Amino acid sequence: MTKDTATRLIHTRGRRLAQKTVNPPIERASTLLFDTSSDLYGAKPGYGRMGLAVHRELEDALCVLENATFAKLTSNGLQACALAIGSQVKAGDHILFTDSAYGPTARYLDRRLEKMGVEATRFDPRCGATISNLIKPNTRVIYLESPGSLTFEISDTPAIVDVAQQRGIRTILDNTWGAGILHKPLDLGVDISVQALTKYAVGHADVFGGAVMSRDKRVAQDIIDCGDDWGISLGPDDAYTALRGLRSLKTRMDAHEAAGLRIANWLSERPEVCQVLHPALEQHPDHVIWKRDFTGSNGLFSVILNTVSPEGLKRFFDALELFSMGFSWGGFESLIIPCDPQLKRSKGHWIDQKVGPLLRIHVGLETVDDLIADLRAGFEAMGE
Ligand SMILES: Cc1ncc(COP(=O)(O)O)c(C=O)c1O
Structure with a gap:
């Protein structure tokens, strides 16, 4: 019988069953050591920025939570939003984003992306399938957040995803409010789900963290490449705290x-x-x-x-x-x-x-x- 998400979030030891501790070790490491030069260049992870046992276990737990096959950890929620978006666009592209996006994400879209040659325009979170009227030949991404920050509009995400899929446009949803427990965007066909782990996952207002989740291999590769290029990582103590938060x-x-x-x-x-x-x-x-x-x-x-x-x-x-x-x-x-x-x-x-x-x-x-x-x-x- 498939076990419930809450149960699976408590039993995340799949990759290290040989070990006797309930929780994973926190390895504080920038440098990893290897016995041979071929190991040095062939190993994954080869450097602490890629994360160690605690990161893998947190990624696995987040995949359980969001029904994802891939999770990339970031140092805070805003960075997760920026990575998800930045991984999907290039100069000359157009992105549509919800008018009720979290303020700093909207600022990143309006200010930073413009400097990078990407045009960003807002849409009414209640537009549903009429979003098709806003699509341009160079629209690459539709960015949602549901409910919207402060004003709490709920998007008709399946209707928007339907339009996006017909046009080959990728969709991203900030799922911090849903936290994976209340909402599973990937199940609705969204390509990338983003969470600020800082909020409910951590749950104690003491640590920052973020995550970008996906199911599609090509989408995941874009996120991995962009994360590597931008040098994105999460410290082991913060990863541990976020994982502990997921248990409850x-x-x-x-x-x-x-x-x-x-x-x-x-x-x-x-x-x-x-x-x-x-x-x-x-x-x-x-x-x-x-x-x-x-x-x-x-x-x-x-x-x-x-x-x-x-x-x-x-x-x-x-x-x-x-x-x-x-x-x-x-x-x-x-x-x-x-x-x-x-x-x-x-x-x-x-x-x-x-x-x-x-x-x-x-x-x-x-x-x-x-x-x-x-x-x-x-x-x-x-x-x-
Ligand atoms: C919906 C939403 N997304 C992202 C973030 C950013 O998270 P962080 O504070 O970890 O950067 C926040 C923070 O308030 C938020 O409310």
Whole structure:
């Protein structure tokens, strides 16, 4: 019987069953030593940057998680996004990318790729099959992120993949929110799935990591070549920490999901809240697509408040004790941030019509009643 992903993430010792430890060794090595000159030039890995036992075991676990056959580790999530994209384009190409891509990825596409002679244009994450209208003769890649950063649109990924496959265009999806547990883009025909391991995989807000996963041999070779050319690697201690995080990913995710849903539902009843942007809520505009393509949700979502004065908003944040302000998400601690300064979207985006400020919330692993009491105290201070 095929074992469940959560079970397989705990039993990853396939390549080193002869050894007696539950976890792999951390070999801190730049230099590897060889007995003969032919070994020196023939060995893989021949140099520490290619990674050792702990890297192989993490790669294997990520392949289990994403139903992939290949995984390349990177030193953080942004580097994984940049590698996935950079491995697929060359000067003169065109790439389409979702308007709600993670900000620094969008900046890489807009700024860095332009300098490299690649044209990047945005598409509406809700465009579905009409993406075909945006395709040019030199379009090589469609880059998705679902749900979108901050605004949580869910793409009709199968419809977009269908168009891409007909035109020989490769697709990449930032799967950090889905984390492999909730969403498997490669199963939907996406060519490359990317994750910032920094978030739910690591799960403790203490280490950076990233991964680029694929099934197709030619795609994998492009990623390997580009990773080698750019000198991309992940340190052994960070690889170990990410692998350790994967052991409890499903359990933590279940807890984040349950707590996130309770708080999202509670917030949707509050008079201060105009809209909750959580794809698992029935009122979310893309709920039906989310239900079809995802197996669950986590602790990350946004809310749009009703009109509130800057002083009222300041009192709200000042009153919170458990929800801290800080970038990133996926750790054990609850976070909340005002997002308006970083909401950069195309002209005419629906977010231009929003009533009040947009806040992104990450629900951590604290007791939910305590978190609700914290938010209630914040709203009471807001209204004073
Ligand atoms: C969706 C998404 N992708 C990628 C990244 C980048 O990850 P990292 O912070 O590890 O570079 C982030 C970080 O917030 C993110 O939210």
